[in-house]
Amino acid sequence: MTGVLPSQAIAQLIDRRVIDAPIPVHRDQLQPASLDLRLGSIAYRVRASFLAGHGKSVAERLEDFTMHKVSLDGGAVLEKGCVYVVPLMERLALPADIGAAANAKSSTGRLDLLTRTIADGGTEFDRVPEGYHGPLYAEICPRSFSVLARPGMRLNQLRLRRGEARLGxxxxxxxxxxxxxxxxxxxxxxxxxxxxxxxxxxxxxxxxxxxxxxxxxxxxxxxxxxxxxxxxxxxxxxxxxxxxxxxxxxxxxxxxxxxxxxxxxxxxxxxxxxxxxxxxxxxxxxxxxxxxxxxxxxxxxxxxxxxxxxxxxxxxxxxxxxxxxxxMEEIPEQLYGSGIASNYQGQGLKLSKHFSPAS
The missing domain is CATH 2.70.40.10 (Deoxyuridine triphosphatase (dUTPase))
Incomplete structure (x- = not known):
């Protein structure tokens, strides 16, 4: 079978610890065709955006780029115009036939909060190769508003796929x-x-x-x-x-x-x-x-x-x-807007969920 993995298949990967975390992955992180990723407890303020590159780990590159560390425990402000790298709670041990792509969640994008996923050995943002074993990191750059962040917040999400899924x-x-x-x-x-x-x-x-x-x-x-x-x-x-x-x-x-x-x-x-x-x-x-x-x-x-x-x-x-x-590899057991918290179903012009409805 080929295609994007639905929530029930992602749940099986969690049960097999293909997707693992020191704090267990919650079922409410599952979306119909993706998994919400959680921020860890430390943000590294870096002087520039970067990719790990072939044969190098993100941790190694952080030694070159880190200006200082910020604890997110209790909440910390990520300032507008600055670049941060935050280790994510989830790590992967993907089979050889499964790769992944990441993207910012809708509410993250609507705040102009540039959030991209980086992985060890990576040469592209938001792309995880088939068979990848290792940690994941979020690069976060608030571009319009400074934000208060805490461990466990979900700014980006991971979509897993087996084989070629794109429609011509x-x-x-x-x-x-x-x-x-x-x-x-x-x-x-x-x-x-x-x-x-x-x-x-x-x-x-x-x-x-x-x-x-x-x-x-x-x-x-x-x-x-x-x-x-x-x-x-x-x-x-x-x-x-x-x-x-x-x-x-x-x-x-x-x-x-x-x-x-x-x-x-x-x-x-x-x-x-x-x-x-x-x-x-x-x-x-x-x-x-x-x-x-x-x-x-x-x-x-x-x-x-x-x-x-x-x-x-x-x-x-x-x-x-x-x-x-x-x-999709299979139809998800639960669809967007059907029994789950779907903030933007049936939407028109709408700001992120952080704002009260415009009067």
Whole structure:
């Protein structure tokens, strides 16, 4: 069998100690097609982001890059603009036919909290080779807001797969023919394209821009913060927003997306030639996201957008990213939005769960 491993298969790997931790892995870390990873108790403040590289361990590289250590016990502030490496509780002893990919959780991305996974011998972020035995680390760089972190917090997640799982364009088109993946014309080319919605049906609110000088966000506090203390509303009736270099925006896709139960997806950037911006691709899309029996005919994707070197005029309907669909090895026992805490099922334009609903 090949494909992305569902929650029940991940649970079996935990039972066999293929995935292990000094504090036992909790079943509530299991998502339909991934496992939430937990921060350990020490954060290393480093002078630069790095990868271990062939034949080297992250611990060895930390000796070269560490400026000082920060204990997370009792909570510690990870400051905006700084880079930290935190050993994760989970470690792996993967079989030779199973590899893994990691990604930031949705709420992590919506805080512009750059979180990437690194492994011993790694030459890429967020990629763990087949048969890997060793520890995992999170590289954390708060880019818009300083955050208060503690041991056990879950900022990123791991998706395991056996063999080739990605759907080619022909297979993706056939899947869309059986189960519509978007509520309109499917733009298929190296994945499923999606565009930005800058033409609101009601009012003129189309997004949010992170304020440059704010307080600290405690990552454990849900619904505790007033949006206006951290975000500026972006309003337009022209179907256009000019992005400022270095600024971070929360926008939303025009398309309502569906992930059928036998598939999973991952957000990926669109062609760099389309403009001076990047849609941050935090978060995996789980089986059942936007699926009708799970609570709605499609859910719109929230876009985490950062502008680069020059101001850029983003237009309503412009394609800004793509979804890469993969097959599941089995349908998960529990789907996204069906009996589990799924914060973003049926979503529209929405900030992270840390903020109270906008008035």
């Amino acid at each position: 364009d022909d297979a993706l088109a056939r899947l869309h023919g059986r189960t519509p993946l978007v509520d309109g014309t499917a733009v298929i080319g190296d994945g499923l394209g999606f565009s930005v919605d800058l033409g609101p049906g009601r009012g003129d609110l189309v997004g949010y821009r992170a304020k440059p000088h704010t307080g600290v966000i405690d990552l454990d506090r849900i619904g505790a913060y007033a949006p206006e203390a951290f975000w500026e509303e972006i309003r337009t009736r022209r179907g256009q927003v000019i992005l400022d270099p270095g600024a971070f925006y929360i926008l939303v896709s025009r398309e309502a997306v569906t992930i059928p139960p036998g598939h999973a997806a991952e957000m990926a950037p669109y062609l760099a030639m389309v403009g001076e911006f990047r849609v941050h691709y935090a978060g995996f899309f789980d089986p059942g996201f936007g699926y009708a029996p799970a609570g709605g005919a499609g859910s719109r994707g929230v876009l985490e957008v950062r502008c680069h070197e020059a101001p850029f005029a983003l237009e309503d309907g412009q394609i800004v990213g793509r979804l890469i669909y993969e097959t």
